[in-house]
Every structure is written in C-alpha cells, then in structure tokens.
Amino acid sequence: MQRIALPERLDWRDKARAVGFGFHEMYGEPYWFEAAAYAFTLAEIEDEIEAPTEALHDMCMALVAEVAESPDLLRRLAIPEAQWPLVSESWRAGDRHLYGRFDLAYDGTGPARLLEYNADTPTSIFEAAYFQHNWLIDQIEAGVLPESTDQFNLLQESLIEAFATFPADRILHFACAIENEEDRGTCAYLMDCAGQAGHQTQMIDIAAIGVDAQGRFTDTASRTIDRCFKLYPWEDMLREPFAPHLVPSVFIEPAWKAILSNKGMLPLLWERHPGHRNLLPAYFADDPRSAALEAAVSKPLFSREGENVTVTQGGVTIDESGGDYADQPRIVQAYAPLYADAGQHAVLGSWVIGDRAAGLGMREDTSRITRNLSRFVPHIIVGDQE
Amino acid sequence: MADTSSPRRPARRRFASPARTRLALGSIAAAASVGLAGCDDTPPNFQDAHFTSVSECVRAGFPDRLCEGSYNAAWQEYIDTAPKFKTLQACQQDWGDQQCAPMAAYAPAGNVTTAGEVFVPLLAGFAVSQALQRRYYDDDDFVFINGSGGYRGSPIYRSRSGGTVVIDRGTNATTKAVSKPVNVNTVTVARSGFGGKSSSRGFGG
Numbered sequence: 001m002q003r004i005a006l007p008e009r010l011d012w013r014d015k016a017r018a019v020g021f022g023f024h025e026m027y028g029e030p031y032w033f034e035a036a037a038y039a040f041t042l043a044e045i046e047d048e049i050e051a052p053t054e055a056l057h058d059m060c061m062a063l064v065a066e067v068a069e070s071p072d073l074l075r076r077l078a079i080p081e082a083q084w085p086l087v088s089e090s091w092r093a094g095d096r097h098l099y100g101r102f103d104l105a106y107d108g109t110g111p112a113r114l115l116e117y118n119a120d121t122p123t124s125i126f127e128a129a130y131f132q133h134n135w136l137i138d139q140i141e142a143g144v145l146p147e148s149t150d151q152f153n154l155l156q157e158s159l160i161e162a163f164a165t166f167p168a169d170r171i172l173h174f175a176c177a178i179e180n181e182e183d184r185g186t187c188a189y190l191m192d193c194a195g196q197a198g199h200q201t202q203m204i205d206i207a208a209i210g211v212d213a214q215g216r217f218t219d220t221a222s223r224t225i226d227r228c229f230k231l232y233p234w235e236d237m238l239r240e241p242f243a244p245h246l247v248p249s250v251f252i253e254p255a256w257k258a259i260l261s262n263k264g265m266l267p268l269l270w271e272r273h274p275g276h277r278n279l280l281p282a283y284f285a286d287d288p289r290s291a292a293l294e295a296a297v298s299k300p301l302f303s304r305e306g307e308n309v310t311v312t313q314g315g316v317t318i319d320e321s322g323g324d325y326a327d328q329p330r331i332v333q334a335y336a337p338l339y340a341d342a343g344q345h346a347v348l349g350s351w352v353i354g355d356r357a358a359g360l361g362m363r364e365d366t367s368r369i370t371r372n373l374s375r376f377v378p379h380i381i382v383g384d385q386e
Numbered sequence: 387m388a389d390t391s392s393p394r395r396p397a398r399r400r401f402a403s404p405a406r407t408r409l410a411l412g413s414i415a416a417a418a419s420v421g422l423a424g425c426d427d428t429p430p431n432f433q434d435a436h437f438t439s440v441s442e443c444v445r446a447g448f449p450d451r452l453c454e455g456s457y458n459a460a461w462q463e464y465i466d467t468a469p470k471f472k473t474l475q476a477c478q479q480d481w482g483d484q485q486c487a488p489m490a491a492y493a494p495a496g497n498v499t500t501a502g503e504v505f506v507p508l509l510a511g512f513a514v515s516q517a518l519q520r521r522y523y524d525d526d527d528f529v530f531i532n533g534s535g536g537y538r539g540s541p542i543y544r545s546r547s548g549g550t551v552v553i554d555r556g557t558n559a560t561t562k563a564v565s566k567p568v569n570v571n572t573v574t575v576a577r578s579g580f581g582g583k584s585s586s587r588g589f590g591g
Contacts, residue, residue, distance in 0.1 A: 019411060134408045150401050156409050170569045177581065192411050207581030210574035222446065223436075223569040226549065232580065242579025359401075381401070 001108030002039045003341040003377075006145075009034065009138055021131060023182045031375050032127060034135055038346060038362045038379040040108075045152045045360070045381055048112050052278045053102055053350040053357035056114055059276075060260050061355075063268055064091060067259045076284070077264040078301055078329055083238045086246050087255045095254035097354075098162050098229070099125070101361075104278075104348040107339040111277040112348065114269075115336065116299070120253050120261030121231050123182060124349060124376060126189040128361030129155030132378045148383020152360040156193065158353035163197035165354065166227065166252070172199040173219060175206045176231040183231050190229060206232045215245040226250065234258035235302045263299050263331045285330040291315075295335035300328035309369050311335060321369050338368065346377070435519075436542055436550065436570040438511040446571055448514060452522050455530030459539030460512030462531075465489075468506040468541065469553065477505040482546040510550060511570055513540035542568065 009015070012034060016024040024032040040049075067073040068091040074084050101122035106112035133153050139145040166172065172194055176187040184203075191201040202219060209225065210218040217225040229252045230237070237243060237251075238258060248255060259265065266282040273279055283290040285298065298310040307323025313335075338345040344364035351359045365374035437443040443453035470489065471477035477486035489504040518530060518537055530537065545551045550570040 130409050130411070137408050152401050154401055175580075189411075205581070207578045209580050210577040211579065212572040213575050214572075216572065218572055218574040221571070222574045223571050224550070226569055236582070237580055240580050240582050242576075245579070 001041075001044055001106070001339060003339075003344070003346070004037055004039050005035065006037050006139070007035070009135070009142070012135070015134070016131070019130070020188070021126065021185065023185055026182065027373060029373055029375070032131065033364075033375040033377050036342070036377055038377060039382050040152070040379060042150070042381050044108060048106060049104070049348065049350055049360060050152065050357045052104075052112050053352060056102055056117075056278055057100075057352045057355065057357070059269055059273060060117065060119070060265070063265060063272065064256050064259045067268070068092070068256060073268065074259075076268075077259060077262050078235075079258055079262075080238050080243075083243060083246070083255070083258075086238075086248060087258055090248035090255035093248045095249050095256065096165060096252070097254055097257060098252050099159070099354075100253075100257075100260070100352045101125075102350045102352065104350055105336040105338050106348050107337070112350075113280050113336045114266070114278055115280075115333075115347065116263060117260050117265065118349075120234050120257045122349075122351075123186045123231070124361050124363065125155065125159075125351070126185055127376045128349065128351065128359060129153065129159065130189065132361065132376075135378050136380065145380065146383055150381035150383060151379060152381060153358075154356075155351055155353065155359040158356065158358040159190065159193040160197045162354040163194040163199060166199070168198040168200070170200075170226045171219075171223065172201050173225045173228040174201060174203045174231075175209060175228055176203070178203065178205040187229070187231055194229070204228075206230065209242070211242060211245050217242075217245065217250065228252065233302070234261060261302075263301050263303070264329075266333055267331055280334045280336055282331055282333040285332050287332075290332035293332060293334050296332050297335050298330050298332045300330050302328060311368060319368055321367075347374075434516050434568070435514045436511055436568050437514070438542075438570060438572065442571060442573060443512075443514060445573065448519075449522070452514060452519070452530070456514045456518065456539065457512050459530055459537070460541045461509065461539065463539035464506075464509045464541035467553070468509075468543075471505040474505050477507060480546070481507040481543070485544055485546070507543045509541050510544040511542035513542060513552065513568070515540060542570065 012032070013024065016032065021032070024030070067077065068088045071084065074087065075081070079087060099122060100117060100119040101124070102117050103115040104112040105115055133151065133156070136145070136149065136151045140147060140149055174187045174191050176183045178184050187203060191203060194201050204219050204225075208220050210222070212218050212222070212224070217228070219225055228250055234253070234255060234257060237246065246255065264284065267284050267287070270279050270282045281293060290296070294314060296312050298312065300308050303309070303323065307321060309321050310317055311319035338347060340346070343366055345366070345368050346362055346364045349361040349363060350357060351361070360379055362377045362379050363374040364377055435443070435446065435448065437446065437453070440453045440457050443456070444450055468489070469480070471480070471486070474486055474488070485507050486505050487508055489506045515537070521537070522530070540552060542550050542552055550568055552568055
C-alpha cells in the first residue's frame with residue numbers, strides 16, 4: 001500500500017458537473033481529490049481487504065441473528081423497547097438488505113482492523129462506484145497509468161444486481177433529505193441503479209412522507225409507499241412520531257440494520273470473537289476493562305461523520321471532535337493508527353453489496369478522526385509487470 | 387509494489403472489465419431535469435392510479451365520470467372474475483378472516499351460475515389505468531363500461547397481509563390467478579412524522 005502522486009485530469013471538474021456530481025467540493029474544500037491515489041497489490045486487496053470484509057459481514061449477520069432474539073442485547077444497544085418487535089420481525093421475515101460500508105484501518109503491514117460499520121446510511125457510493133471507475137479508465141487511456149492497472153470495484157454492477165433481487169412490482173420510493181446535496185446525489189445515483197434493474201422509482205423528502213388513516217405510509221401524490229429506500233438513520237426513525245406505523249418489509253435498509261449501525265456492535269463482536277485479527281478490543285464505556293486500554297477511542301453509540309469522538313492516551317485526551325451526539329451511551333475501542341502519509345490519514349471504506357465484498361473507496365483527512373471535511377481519493381491495484 | 391512472485395496471480399485485471407468501458411448512468415441520473423444535482427417530486431402524467439372509493443378518485447383530481455366508469459367496470463369484472471371458493475373457511479384461508487363474503491350478497495341471483503353458495507374476497511378498490519386515462523382525455527365522449535374498446539375493469543383486493551393486490555390472470559383463463567401488489571391511492575392524514583432532526587446537514591455517513 002502506497003500513496004502516490006498523479007497528474008489530475010484537466011477536465012475532471014467538467015466531467016463531475018456533467019453528471020451532476022455537484023458535491024465534488026464541499027464546505028468550500030475539494031472533496032474529490034485525484035492529484036494522488038492509493039496503490040495496492042492484488043494480494044493486499046484479496047487477502048487483507050476483500051476476504052476480511054466478507055468474514056466481518058458473516059460475523060455481523062450471526063450477531064444480528066443473536067441480538068434479534070435477545071431483549072437484553074436489544075436494550076444494551078439502546079433500541080427503544082417499543083420497536084423490538086419491529087427489529088426482530090424484520091429479521092425473521094428475511095427482509096433483504098442492500099449495502100453497507102466497513103471503515104477499516106489498514107497500513108499495508110498488519111491486518112485491516114474494523115473501526116466501525118456504516119450499515120444503515122452509508123454515503124460516498126457514487127464517487128466510489130462510478131466516478132472512481134471512470135477516473136481509472138480515463139487515466140489508462142491517457143497513458144498516465146499502465147494498461148494492467150486494476151481497481152477493487154464491482155460496485156455499480158453489484159448494486160444493479162442487488163436491486164434486481166427486490167420485486168419490481170410497485171414503485172420503489174427513495175426517501176432522503178432532499179435539500180442536502182450529498183444525500184440527494186446518493187439517492188439519485190441509487191435510483192439510477194434501481195432503474196437499470198427495472199424498478200419504477202420516485203424520490204421523496206423524508207419529511208414529506210405521510211400516513212393514511214390505516215397507518216400506511218404515503219407519498220406526495222398520496223400513493224401508498226410499499227417499498228422505500230431511505231437515507232435516514234433507523235435510530236431516529238425508531239424514535240420519531242411515525243415510529244408506531246413502522247412495519248417490517250417496507251424500508252431498505254431493513255429495521256434489523258439498527259443492530260449493526262450501532263457502535264455497540266463493536267464490543268459485542270469482540271466479546272464473541274476475542275482476538276480476531278480484523279477486530280480491535282472494544283468495550284461498553286461502563287465496562288471496567290475499557291479503562292485498561294492504553295490508547296483508546298471513545299465513540300457514542302450513534303454518531304455520524306465522526307462527531308463526539310475522543311482519542312485518549314494513558315487516560316489523557318489527545319484529540320477530540322465536537323458534535324450533536326454528546327448525551328449518548330458510549331463505547332471504547334483500542335486505538336488503531338491509520339495509514340499516514342503527506343500529512344493525511346487514510347481510512348478504507350470497504351463495501352458490502354448484498355452479501356459480497358464489492359469494492360473500495362478511500363477517504364483521507366488531516367485529522368486522525370475522519371470527518372465530513374475528509375476527501376475522497378481514488379485507488380488502484382498495481383498490475384503485474386508485462 | 388506489484389506482486390509478481392506469486393504464480394496464482396495471472397497478469398490480468400480481475401475487477402475492472404477487460405473491455406475497459408466507462409460506466410454509464412441510466413435515464414434517471416443522466417436526465418438533466420432529475421440529475422444528481424436536482425430533483426423532481428411531481429409524479430409523471432398518466433400513471434396507473436388505484437383507489438379504494440370513487441370519492442377518493444375524485445379527490446385525487448380525476449373527472450367524476452372517469453372515476454365512476456372505472457369503478458363500475460371494476461365491479462363488473464369483480465362479479466365475473468373474483469376468485470371463488472366453496473366455503474367461507476376456504477376463502478378466509480387464502481384471503482384473511484375479515485376479507486370474505488358470499489357472492490350472493492353482491493351479485494344478482496341470476497349471475498351466480500354455480501350451484502350452491504359461492505364465497506369471494508371483498509372488493510377493496512379499483513384501478514384507473516394509464517391506458518384508460520389516455521383514452522378518456524383523447525375522447526371526451528368515451529364512456530367506460532366493462533369490455534368497451536377492449537378495456538376491462540380492474541378490481542383490487544386486500545391480501546391476507548393487508549396489502550392491496552390485483553389479480554394477474556395472464557393470457558390463459560385457466561391459469562391460476564396470481565395476486566400482484568400495487569401502490570394504492572389513499573388519503574394522507576398526517577405528514578412530517580420523520581425527518582424531525584435538522585435536515586440540511588444530511589444523514590449519510
């Protein structure tokens with residue numbers, strides 16, 4: 001694994017604009033960054049990222065099966081008791097899931113370690129699946145990269161395949177915060193993949209969802225919402241006024257993902273697989289063992305974009321991020337250094353689509369805590385000598 | 387960097403397609419009007435619409451005559467083609483406890499040709515099809531009765547699990563009916579029950 005400098009495509013901003021990738025800059029900073037790339041060997045990708053991702057996914061699915069039947073564990077994960085039947089029934093009903101992103105710490109030497117699992121509302125899929133792939137093709141054609149260069153990226157075809165497993169017998173709604181450009185872009189891209197899989201789709205703002213007198217969800221044309229992708233966290237949906245109307249089998253991701261998009265799953269995984277090479281020691285904050293971790297990261301159970309994360313060394317805080325999630329139960333995880341070069345810390349986003357490891361997206365940040373100012377950098381698999 | 391030492395790794399791409407094509411976007415993201423940078427929340431014209439009553443249909447903005455005609459034709463089609471059961475129990479087995487009634491309660495006596503009582507699932511609504519809407523707008527005088535102009539009414543049933551379904555008979559009348567779910571048009575009584583957290587920041591991670 002290596003961070004390499006590469007010339008940018010001169011017209012990449014035009015290409016971004018042409019496909020409506022408006023968030024290639026966010027908060028006034030470049031978000032898509034192609035003056036560098038992360039280079040891996042095929043062995044690194046296959047043995048240290050792809051295979052561990054599938055192993056982690058299997059461990060997660062086994063964990064869901066256990067937690068879904070355990071009131072104690074559902075309580076431990078701060079899932080509201082009134083919604084336990086929803087979560088459990090969505091699992092027992094076999095509600096299908098679409099995608100998730102494991103965030104991994106990996107520096108090319110030791111094993112990749114799971115930092116957290118964005119199992120419910122992962123973003124950066126458009127840039128990983130589409131824009132990153134076309135960057136590779138452009139750079140090969142321009143002679144910047146050798147012909148034999150590859151990329152761990154089966155994302156778009158896997159998304160279309162995964163959408164095809166949902167019956168296309170009614171409208172597939174896509175609910176997101178429409179005013180947020182990144183969320184809207186993610187939804188529009190996934191709608192496009194669903195369309196290619198034969199679905200009739202309709203976007204709706206999450207706040208525009210209604211209910212009828214029978215408690216069925218409705219869209220702005222007052223049609224029932226029977227199946228709906230949502231880019232909106234389960235931990236919020238389970239606590240909001242419409243929560244009593246939730247039933248299994250309507251939303252994608254399904255309600256059982258509330259078990260995985262929850263940092264409480266990290267100590268639960270460690271408890272079940274102590275010493276696993278792809279896991280970091282992790283404990284609930286009220287567990288005395290958490291205090292014994294020399295270098296540790298404390299995170300709220302529910303937090304997005306690295307908010308309210310604290311890094312400690314020997315009990316002393318050395319890095320800290322603010323945010324809206326301060327009042328929550330927390331977990332403590334052993335600190336794993338990220339790959340660092342050129343003043344950047346890199347996190348690997350390893351995607352699971354359906355049930356397979358399907359691709360990689362790299363984000364880097366000047367801080368050890370990857371936040372919403374992080375930028376997306378493409379990656380390559382270096383080809384064999386020809 | 388390249389792992390050339392291992393014999394199990396042939397000198398070829400494994401992930402990117404050997405044809406090395408650029409990925410394409412479909413009509414949704416590619417269309418400028420509904421591109422990644424924009425959105426359009428209005429439904430297209432002439433979509434199939436499904437209602438549980440004529441008044442719901444009218445409230446949704448369809449002309450009275452189209453709503454009534456569609457309902458009447460659906461009713462006729464229902465009388466003709468509803469799945470029939472010899473016992474109430476058999477009907478309830480397939481359609482749910484509260485969902486069945488004797489056909490005689492609905493049909494004029496002469497319509498029931500089978501000897502003895504017949505039980506059917508309740509009519510839960512009707513469809514105003516895209517084709518029918520187009521036909522109606524093209525021809526003001528068009529009066530929709532079942533079978534006119536090749537159009538048949540479209541009854542909607544409620545399945546055991548509470549969803550609304552249409553019966554898809556296929557082309558062969560002897561084919562076993564397959565129920566097919568639909569997005570029924572209804573009346574929204576409340577909104578904004580989700581999305582209570584400030585939405586401008588986005589929710590992805």
